[in-house]
């Protein structure tokens with residue numbers, strides 16, 4: 001991964017540094033002319049919440065242009081650096097004009113770089129779907145947690161008669177819904193060149209609709225959406241309680257389904273649990289196929305890291321660091337990827353070798369925040385049961401191999417799965433010295449490469465502790 005795409009900010013000027021990096025990336029990709037005219041005037045307003053970035057422009061015209069061409073791209077750029085960002089609002093600076101609509105960019109792909117300047121309305125005619133290039137079926141790692149959703153997505157993306165529609169995908173945050181939706185878009189476009197594919201978040205749907213209402217021109221908006229061969233609407237929950245938007249959304253859904261076109265909707269929960277969404281919309285969702293993506297298993301998380309490493313030819317991250325990240329960042333794959341990026345970037349910036357201590361020091365807060373609270377007591381209990389020992393054996397002075405090896409495994413797991421220091425771990429194992437813990441950790445690391453039985457036991461135990 002090129003270093004220019006990653007930033008490891010310190011706490012103080014984190015946002016300002018991220019913004020500087022985003023501008024650099026935009027200048028590189030957009031070219032000087034486009035950048036100077038449309039993007040350079042953007043100002044960062046850092047007075048708001050850390051996870052909702054606010055950008056301002058000097059005029060409503062510029063705001064509209066940047067929103068329609070760069071909202072997704074800006075959001076995507078910020079998220080690559082600050083994974084906790086939830087929204088990017090693009091507004092007109094209040095000094096010049098009353099605040100314009102707040103455009104909140106969704107978890108979406110980058111918009112294509114417009115080759116030339118034109119009025120926003122004219123550009124929307126040549127709009128291409130904003131699909132993130134990385135989000136393809138090939139790059140989606142499949143296991144039992146997401147297989148049904150993956151197969152359903154592939155089936156819907158196949159050209160030919162539409163077998164079911166809509167496809168409704170739901171999962172917790174950062175678990176691959178947007179990835180699958182964009183993969184459908186890529187696949188369908190490759191199979192049916194020239195097809196009209198539209199990808200947007202429900203929030204974007206709302207802002208575009210409200211903007212059309214304000215401009216007293218909803219015709220173009222309706223016509224654009226209803227002409228889609230494949231319509232992908234992400235994060236439906238965002239229009240909960242928005243009656244006018246839901247009314248329009250309902251008609252759009254009806255038109256698309258009535259015309260036998262493909263429709264994919266995602267949300268953070270199943271249709272029946274979507275509070276604030278009209279029953280008639282929920283009813284439509286249930287007509288097609290509803291598929292959920294479950295929390296990623298340890299194996300899945302680990303494989304995703306391996307895939308990412310394959311893309312980062314110049315990065316050297318040892319297996320035990322990848323194991324640790326997969327074990328400790330459990331729910332959200334976006335966070336998992338962000339953590340790996342951060343470790344790699346920090347390694348490159350400091351020139352230090354990446355090892356476990358380095359990764360833990362770099363990620364401190366991230367790990368503490370996402371860690372499931374595994375305790376050393378739990379580890380000792382589980383390891384002793386696994387090896388048919390008593391917990392007291394692990395803290396005893398017995399040196400017999402049948403006890404010593406499980407003890408080393410328990411120490412290794414304590415180091416890997418808790419934030420306890422080496423001396424603390426030593427104390428919990430019958431008052432042993434921290435050098436004994438280091439020795440145990442190293443020994444188990446070696447054995448995991450050479451002894452399948454030990455490696456197998458460690459994997460089973462980790463999975464159980466992880467839940």
Ligand SMILES: Nc1ncnc2c1ncn2[C@@H]1O[C@H](COP(=O)(O)OP(=O)(O)OP(=O)(O)O)[C@@H](O)[C@H]1O
Pocket residue numbers: 107135139140141142146171172173174175176177178179180235268304333334337
């Ligand atoms: N099974 C998977 N294989 C490979 N990468 C994945 C997988 N699942 C998720 N990811 C990656 O994790 C990141 C977050 O995924 P994505 O944005 O699709 O999640 P989401 O469920 O749409 O999140 P949100 O609810 O916040 O919109 C993306 O970079 C995506 O490529």
